[in-house]
Amino acid sequence: MKSKRFRLDRFLCHHFQMSKRQAQQLLAAQQVSVDGKVVNDPQQIVDQFSTVICAEQQKVGLERTYIMFNKPAGVLSATKDNNQTTVMDSIDPTNAQALHIAGRLDKNSTGLLILSNDARWSEQLSGAQYGCEKTYLVTVRDPISDECVDAFAQGLYFDYEGIVTRPAKLTRLALCQAQVKLTEGRYHQIKRMFGRFRNPVMSIHRTQIGPIVLDDQLPAGQFRPLTSKEISFDR
Missing domain, CATH: 3.10.290.10 (RNA-binding S4 domain)
Structure with missing residues (x-):
């Protein structure tokens, strides 16, 4: 928007x-x-x-709105859909019709979503040109290899787009679980990167966008306004 x-x-x-x-x-x-x-x-x-x-x-102008939402699995990262449950079905601010999502998640992925009616602000969170880092907790089917860690750090070639992904930081937390940090958001990027190693992704949970960290006291499916400190991140 x-x-x-x-x-x-x-x-x-x-x-x-x-x-x-x-x-x-x-x-x-x-x-x-x-x-x-x-x-x-x-x-x-x-x-x-x-x-x-x-x-x-x-x-009188619109009131600026900034919302943190803890997205559960099965909810569509969209503001409107005639057939599926969307984020907006859980959020009902007075100016909901003006809200947009800054950085979407796949339907079955969970975690941090930011909604706002301030496009200039949210562009700096979701726009690839700003290189804002996004952090994910990822669980895969098979153990994560050293080769996979190195390939993420170097970037992987995507045939469809004809591009090499930006370097991504993959930190193993357990045999089949890792923290992944990206500075872009290609279509199904994490799944496709692990798919290069024939290692299916079982779950993706986003914990952070730039300096904004998912509130661990916020239950799945719930939302809260961002604090003034979260809104005024150094950009």
């Missing part, structure tokens, strides 16, 4: 039903404020979260 951003003069014309000339006159007369500050620059950028007052008429 793209962030909705507008030039202030165009925002005034659209939301307050006026001509461009009227908007410019009100700006020049210092009759417009954005988030509590008087503004006279018609090119200032506002977005869907901005509160704009124009000639004593007020347009």
Whole structure:
């Protein structure tokens, strides 16, 4: 989902039903404020979260929403589906229709999902260009070999996309269990990487996205708002 951003003069014309000339006159007369500050620059950028007052008429922006959800298996990482249970079936904030998912999980994978209506913020968590690290607890059928650990670290070639995956850190925790850290999110990437070694993945549980760690007190299927510290991660 793209962030909705507008030039202030165009925002005034659209939301307050006026001509461009009227908007410019009100700006020049210092009759417009954005988030509590008087503004006279018609090119200032506002977005869907901005509160704009124009000639004593007020347009209140959306409240920014940031949610942590502990996804159970069998729930679809989608906001809407006519046939299957989705994340949104467990979440009911007042502006649910505006939410999107930052970094999806496969239907049968579990763990940390982040939902927000702030596209610019969530892009920095899920956008591959930012290289935000995501951490997973992975259980496979067979013991994990040294060769597998080395191959993850070097990157594996994916025929379909014609790319080499970015280096991934695989740390063995037990014979058939590992922590995997990725900085990208290719289609079924973890399953495909282990599949190269004919080692089927039995379960995937995401524990962390960037600095945001899944709350171990949050039961599966439940959600909570992110804290101010979680929201304001260093980016």
